[in-house]
Amino acid sequence: MRDTWFKPGSLPRVRLPPGCYVYVGSAMGPGGFEKRVLRHLRKRKKARWHIDYLTRLRSVEVKSIIYTPLRHGESRLTCMLSSLGFVKMVKGFGATDSPSDFSHLLSYNEGSRKTVERIAYGMRRSGLRFRVFNPEALISSSEC
Secondary structure, eight states, X not given: OOOEEEOOTTSOOEEEOSSOEEEOOOOOSTXXXXXXXXXXXXXXXXXXXXXXXXXXXXXXXXXXXXXXXXXXXXXXXXXXXXXXXXXXXXXXXXOTTOTTOSOSEEEXXXXXXXXXXXXXXXXXXXXXXXXXXXXXXXXXXXXX
16 A cells, blocks of 8 residues: 545645545535535545545445534544544644644544444443444435
């Protein structure tokens, strides 16, 4: 595996080593959660948000999507993930509307299954309701 280089909008060029990454975003807006996530999953799209610059890369594969009904909770979730050993990666990434947050892109290099298990543990410990989605299932349900 090689490093991934990309330029997320107005942020400086970024190098991400191979690994497992987590993005915390609200997925709010027209169409709600499902429409926003489906848009982020598409490879061909005009990049509007920092995450779009990453998810449109061929080398990037989304393994899981975790939903919680927590509104405006990105700061709370990134703090919770940091307390569990996740590392905030790129200054300002996804955090334009949260200037006090360092980043909403975090890494946890234990593989995707263990990463999802760790997030689920943190959510349960924090008393948060959540649901885990497989991207393929989300895509196929939208095609019905």
